[in-house]
Each structure stands twice: as structure tokens, then as C-alpha cells.
Amino acid sequence: MSLPLYELLDLLNAELKPAQFSDYCPNGLQVEGAGRVEKVVTGVTASQALIDAAIERQADLLLVHHGFFWKGESAPIVGIKQRRIKALLEHGISLVAYHLPLDAHPVLGNNAQLGRLLGVNKASPISADDPSSLVWMGELERPCSAPEMQRLLEAKLGREPQLISGGSHEVKRVAWCTGAAQGYIDQAALAGVDCFISGEISEPTVHSARELGIHYLAAGHHATERYGVKALGEWLAQTQGLDHTFVDIDNPV
Known part of the structure; x- marks a missing residue:
């Protein structure tokens, strides 16, 4: 077709x-x-x-x-x-x-798809009344340690994320934003979550995580943003009958 x-x-x-x-x-x-x-x-x-x-x-x-x-x-x-x-x-x-429209889409978006991949319950944007909200949050089915959360991400994404510990507490409530979203760590901390996940990390992110008392995981810009565009292509195939192929060009960043 x-x-x-x-x-x-x-x-x-x-x-x-x-x-x-x-x-x-x-x-x-x-x-x-x-x-x-x-x-x-x-x-x-x-x-x-x-x-x-x-x-x-x-x-x-x-x-x-x-x-x-x-x-x-x-x-x-x-x-x-x-x-x-x-x-x-x-x-x-x-x-x-x-770009941002695909990050934010409530079903096909990068954030929605990453939450689904990680099995996060009650996943939704932090700003529920803002359709362009880019930071999502939810709860794990069971609490885990920060290193266990790191291993879960590695298993799901196929690359080892960088963990910056924000203390000794377990991870139950999680916030995330795919790609170069490390700057949202302050917003995540204000929401009261235990851990924040994004794609990239910068030098100030380390100090923010330690001083805010929130675990931070940099899981890779490319690795966290593979799933939205793939889901969008699959949606076109299912709804419009188009021939669709997702091609993953490896990128370690």
C-alpha cells in the first residue's frame, strides 16, 4: 500500500x-x-x-x-x-x-516507550496538564538498590549506564527524560523521586545528584531514544499498511 x-x-x-x-x-x-x-x-x-x-x-x-x-x-x-x-x-x-513532539507523545514518544520498556507503573508526565511536558515519572513494581537499577537499564538498553549515587536509599519512584536532559534533574528532585534517568551527563550533574540526594543514571542519548521513532514507524505500518523497517545505527553516546 x-x-x-x-x-x-x-x-x-x-x-x-x-x-x-x-x-x-x-x-x-x-x-x-x-x-x-x-x-x-x-x-x-x-x-x-x-x-x-x-x-x-x-x-x-x-x-x-x-x-x-x-x-x-x-x-x-x-x-x-x-x-x-x-x-x-x-x-x-x-x-x-x-524532535520534541516525538519525545513527548503520550503513547509513541521516547519517554512513554522507555517507561514501558522498564516496566514502570503509573508512568505519566510530571506536568500532567501540559501536553508538551518532557519529564516523566512513575513507580517500580518493587524497590531496588541503585546498582540494581543500573543493571536493569543495562539489560534493557544493551549498554552499561553511568551511575552517580545520591545516597544509600533504595529506588522506588523514578523520573526520566530521554536524550540530553540532564538539566531536568532539579525538576525531578522537586517531584520527590528517588532516581532520575536521562541520556547524557555533564559535569554539574554529578554535584547536583550528590547535593540533591537523588540517584542519577546516564543511560545514553542514542540508547534512550531508539524506541519512539521505531514505535512511530510501526504505527504507520499497522494503521496505513506501509512497509516499515527500523535501522539501528550503533552510537555509543
Whole structure:
């Protein structure tokens, strides 16, 4: 089955509601390719390796979480950016990207999917009345130590997270935000959780965790953000009958 490109974009925009977000990049169509879409490849970042994989699979559309044209980056289409865009245009592949809207979606989003993967109960945004809220929280089925929480994340994500201990307490209530979200640790601590999980860590995060008395786990930017775009592609396959393939380009960060 295939769909006109702009009909598919209308479906995605209606589901993800990008107008509700003030983002660092354009959400939706970034590079226009074929007029109809039958084969969709999804992945985290529109790297050359992922674009090559989409070409190999004869995709009509590449759907990602991290696309192009970020605020603050150099505007000229030269070098890496030129080669990536040239490859997409030469093969008629549209590039569609959703950043914060895909983080926040209540079912298909990165945060919702990570909570589901970890088996967190009562998972919901900390700011329940804010549809663009990015920090989620919930409860583990049973309390565990911080090292046990670290091992759970390693088992689920396939990489060892970095643990910064915030004390000797067990973990029962957890907050998380995928990707580069270490700055939300203060918000998590105010919510009274025992542990905060994000993708990346920075130097001040260590001191915040120790002084706030909250365990912190840096589980990997890529590792925590594989699941939203994959779920979005599976949703398109199930609801629209499109051919979907998720391609995971390994990234240790």
C-alpha cells in the first residue's frame, strides 16, 4: 500500500502536534522526495550511514528523531550536510523528522516507550496538564538498590549506564527524560523521586545528584531514544499498511 506524501504528513502532524512545541529544528518534512510513500525506513539520526541504509532498502521516506537544520548551526549546505541531502534527492527519498513532539507523545514518544520498556507503573508526565511536558515519572513494581537499577537499564538498553549515587536509599519512584536532559534533574528532585534517568551527563550533574540526594543514571542519548521513532514507524505500518523497517545505527553516546 502507498500514500501520497502530503497525506502522510497530515497524518503525522495530526498525531504528533508539532505546533504545540517551541523546538530547536523544523518538525515534519525537511527534504522533499517522491510524491507517494510505500516504503518507510526509521532511525534515530539522519546520518550518512542511515541514509545509505534507506537507499539500500529503496525507501521512499526516511523518518527520524534527529534531522537537519538545527538552530545555531552553520546555514550553508556544504560538506557533510551537502552529501547527505544530495543522496536523499538523488534517490527521491523524503526526510521527515520529529524532535520534541516525538519525545513527548503520550503513547509513541521516547519517554512513554522507555517507561514501558522498564516496566514502570503509573508512568505519566510530571506536568500532567501540559501536553508538551518532557519529564516523566512513575513507580517500580518493587524497590531496588541503585546498582540494581543500573543493571536493569543495562539489560534493557544493551549498554552499561553511568551511575552517580545520591545516597544509600533504595529506588522506588523514578523520573526520566530521554536524550540530553540532564538539566531536568532539579525538576525531578522537586517531584520527590528517588532516581532520575536521562541520556547524557555533564559535569554539574554529578554535584547536583550528590547535593540533591537523588540517584542519577546516564543511560545514553542514542540508547534512550531508539524506541519512539521505531514505535512511530510501526504505527504507520499497522494503521496505513506501509512497509516499515527500523535501522539501528550503533552510537555509543
